[in-house]
Amino acid sequence: MRNLILLVVSMVATTVFAQNPAVTKADSTLNLSKSIFKNVNSRNYSNKGKFYFHWGYNFSSYANSDLRLYGKGYDFTLKNVVAHDRPTPLSATYIDISRLSIPQFNFHFGYFIKDNLSLSIGWDHMKYVVDDFQNSHITGNILGQVSNPGFAVNPRYVGNFSNSPIVINPTDFVDYEHTDGFNFAAVELDHYAILWRAGKTNLQLDWVNGVGIGVVVPRSDVRLFTVGQNNFWNLAGAGASIKSGLRLNLTHLLFLETTLKGGYTDLWDVHTTGRSEDKASQSIWFGEWFWVLGFNFGKTK
Numbered sequence: 001m002r003n004l005i006l007l008v009v010s011m012v013a014t015t016v017f018a019q020n021p022a023v024t025k026a027d028s029t030l031n032l033s034k035s036i037f038k039n040v041n042s043r044n045y046s047n048k049g050k051f052y053f054h055w056g057y058n059f060s061s062y063a064n065s066d067l068r069l070y071g072k073g074y075d076f077t078l079k080n081v082v083a084h085d086r087p088t089p090l091s092a093t094y095i096d097i098s099r100l101s102i103p104q105f106n107f108h109f110g111y112f113i114k115d116n117l118s119l120s121i122g123w124d125h126m127k128y129v130v131d132d133f134q135n136s137h138i139t140g141n142i143l144g145q146v147s148n149p150g151f152a153v154n155p156r157y158v159g160n161f162s163n164s165p166i167v168i169n170p171t172d173f174v175d176y177e178h179t180d181g182f183n184f185a186a187v188e189l190d191h192y193a194i195l196w197r198a199g200k201t202n203l204q205l206d207w208v209n210g211v212g213i214g215v216v217v218p219r220s221d222v223r224l225f226t227v228g229q230n231n232f233w234n235l236a237g238a239g240a241s242i243k244s245g246l247r248l249n250l251t252h253l254l255f256l257e258t259t260l261k262g263g264y265t266d267l268w269d270v271h272t273t274g275r276s277e278d279k280a281s282q283s284i285w286f287g288e289w290f291w292v293l294g295f296n297f298g299k300t301k
Contacts, residue, residue, distance in 0.1 A: 062286050065283060076161065079163070139163050184216055241262065
């Protein structure tokens with residue numbers, strides 16, 4: 001995961017900071033970007049000043065994470081916890097306007113500040129589900145009664161632990177997921193390099209590289225020693241991301257895009273049982289593959 005992120009960072013730096021090929025007088029008037037393979041440009045317009053919107057869906061994956069749960073009477077960490085996403089099976093849900101937000105979705109609204117540079121704000125709705133009955137290790141302590149108001153803990157989980165083996169049993173120990181969801185709301189800066197253009201038509205393939213920074217707003221569904229709830233959305237942490245993908249401009253207004261994104265998030269205020277003293281924290285490295293349908297609009301320069 002980290003090697004992939006470093007690779008994409010180097011690709012972003014190469015495309016963003018590399019010098020553009022020499023431009024013709026007409027191109028310099030519009031300040032148009034050129035193809036990175038061919039020193040020509042058949043466009044007679046600039047993207048600068050144009051808005052865009054895209055919507056689509058994703059698959060996501062996660063590196064193992066240390067999960068800390070703490071509150072009155074307990075403070076323990078589960079090591080190298082394994083989690084997966086939960087994509088919605090292919091069905092009419094993806095085209096039902098009333099249910100579009102149920103699958104793992106992505107949307108962004110952006111503005112071209114230059115012909116080949118845009119700023120956008122958006123929401124990546126991923127889902128994070130800790131695998132049930134997995135083997136882990138626990139460090140920390142658990143008393144016989146925890147939380148406020150207090151409730152009893154199964155005696156087999158009571159004690160002081162130091163990297164002790166344990167099974168994450170969702171029925172009476174820990175059931176933990178961000179399924180509504182693991183939401184990353186971010187501002188992104190994207191750079192576009194033309195890979196190919198079909199003559200003087202609007203059919204064009206762009207290489208898109210970007211960086212983002214944002215906050216994590218999960219809706220965490222947690223049960224701790226059988227007590228918990230599907231909590232309301234809250235500002236639980238922050239993160240940063242990088243991405244690289246391809247955008248196929250079908251017309252002047254319509255495009256398709258597929259992108260790989262990687263990022264790091266630090267969650268310091270995850271809600272668990274619904275009681276103010278009970279919290280969780282963790283750091284999550286994520287990888288994401290999404291595909292979207294988008295629309296350009298507004299006056300170009």
